[in-house]
Amino acid sequence: MTPPARIGLFGLLGSGNLGNDGSFEAVLAYLRAHHPDAAISVMCGGPEIVASRYGLETTPLNWYAREYRTVSGLSSIVAKAVGKLVDIGRTAAWVRRQDLVIVPGMGVLESTLPLRPWGFPYSLLLLTASGRLAGTKVALLSVGASASSHRATRAIFAWAARLASFRSYRDEPSREAVRALGVDVTADRVYPDLAFALPVPEEPVVPRSVGVGVMAYRGGNDDRARAAELYDSYVDTMIRFVAKLAGDGRQVRLFIGDQADRQVVEEIVTELGSPLVSAPETSTLAEVMRAMSTVETVVATRYHNVLCALKLAKPTLSLGYARKNDVLMTQLGLGEFCRSVRDIEVGDLVGRFTELEKRADELHATLRARGAEQTRLLERQFAELSATFLPEGAR
Incomplete structure (x- = not known):
């Protein structure tokens, strides 16, 4: 009997950005519907929120709890630097326990808003590098990407994307931005943003609102x-x-x-x-x-x-x-x-x-x-993901 697949979800989830969490919810709904026996764990920025809201096992994305706050003082700078080293081992250990890690959408290869290369880009690189070393597949699913004027950010993004096992983008400019980094995107596909897979509510509309x-x-x-x-x-x-x-x-x-x-x-x-x-x-x-x-x-x-x-x-x-x-x-x-x-x-x-x-x-x-077409395309992507990485456990 084939043991249940161990699937990890990774990103700045539970950290306050509703779009990131929406993409995560779309992938989680797909996994629970088509791979109900899978053991799901999450490495994320807001582990307490994700654990309480979705009932999942979580691991903090960073050892240093104040990673995304501006440091002040020598002790904070030292703690942040030490955290970068500790996170190498922490990320590798978590990745090693998974059969597949999914990065559910988000602008993980974007620099359109203020961004430091040693923040989340560094964490993403640790993820994909650990996947390569441990033999764990890492899938970047319908992610966003953009050109960056910062040399270190471009280099980290390039290696993070190159080391992933599967890449798809939420639009063609994102795919082109990764190609411009020197990554071979010939086999990469463009699919809609994952949030298009979320259900549509129906509430009474207030006229002229x-x-x-x-x-x-x-x-x-x-x-x-x-x-x-x-x-x-x-x-x-x-x-x-x-x-x-x-x-x-x-x-x-x-x-x-x-x-x-x-x-x-x-x-x-x-x-x-x-x-x-x-x-x-x-x-x-x-x-x-x-x-x-x-x-x-x-x-x-x-x-x-x-x-x-x-x-x-x-x-x-x-x-x-x-x-x-x-x-x-x-x-x-x-x-x-x-x-x-x-x-x-x-x-x-x-x-x-x-x-x-x-x-x-x-x-x-x-x-x-x-x-409606966006939703159909996402259903096709989920089917492709199951067929490629989770064929034994697909329902």
């Missing part, structure tokens, strides 16, 4: 000196836009994509003090999608807020901080409703939103058809 997904936007790696300026400009624009919507008598629901975004929500609600502006409590992507299903149209910044709206077939206006937003919108047929978060202006935003509403019926039909 608008969902606004906000973000604690501070630019990328090259914008650290202007981070506060970018943040203030973005928040001011969103306050004025939401005020315009509420002034027209519309109900506005504010959504987050990361726990860090709650600060923006609080600033908007406090500044406007309007009973028409509310913010549902959400801690998972599924909860965001359920709350978002009650609005007619959506304006959003974070990638996975945009994805939720498209999955729900809501006419959507994207205020993107990276190319991935535009690619996603174009794939779903709404490429003309993209704006860059860097240069949005309230007048233009209102004009594009007005056009969006005029074409709502047409866009809704397009989104339903294209969204």
Whole structure:
């Protein structure tokens, strides 16, 4: 009798980013449906949250608990350096216990937001290198990637991707970004973002209501000196836009994509003090999608807020901080409703939103058809993963 497969899931999970956790939930649902006997464990950034929420065995991603906080003082610097060495053995030991490790989506090869090469990129490299040494297969599933201007980050990303046993990307630009790193991507496939596999909730829609997904936007790696300026400009624009919507008598629901975004929500609600502006409590992507299903149209910044709206077939206006937003919108047929978060202006935003509403019926039909295709493609990817790495345990 074949023993149950031992499957590990790896990433910045349970760390506050709802998009990351949504991708994880999609893969977990697939494994529980098609490989119910598999022994699943998780190496992640928020082990306590993942263990309590999903009932899984977890291992901290890093030995040093303050890994993703800015160090100050000699003792913190030393502890962080020691942690890098300790994590080599910890990661290798965890990987050795698995038959397959899945990195469930996420922008694990991206540098569109502030990123240090010795943070998560280093952890990803330890994972794929350990997989090669231990003979454990590592699958990067529907991951995001982007070009980086940082030499060390590019080198780490290149080796991390090269050492993986399986790679697929959530869009073609991600695949091209990895090819530009010098990795042979000939056999790699492009599949939709894993969150498209999540179920669609059905809630009553409030007429003329608008969902606004906000973000604690501070630019990328090259914008650290202007981070506060970018943040203030973005928040001011969103306050004025939401005020315009509420002034027209519309109900506005504010959504987050990361726990860090709650600060923006609080600033908007406090500044406007309007009973028409509310913010549902959400801690998972599924909860965001359920709350978002009650609005007619959506304006959003974070990638996975945009994805939720498209999955729900809501006419959507994207205020993107990276190319991935535009690619996603174009794939779903709404490429003309993209704006860059860097240069949005309230007048233009209102004009594009007005056009969006005029074409709502047409866009809704397009989104339903294209969204269904995204789901079918993910089912194909899951079947490929089972056939390639878990043929004995597939149901």
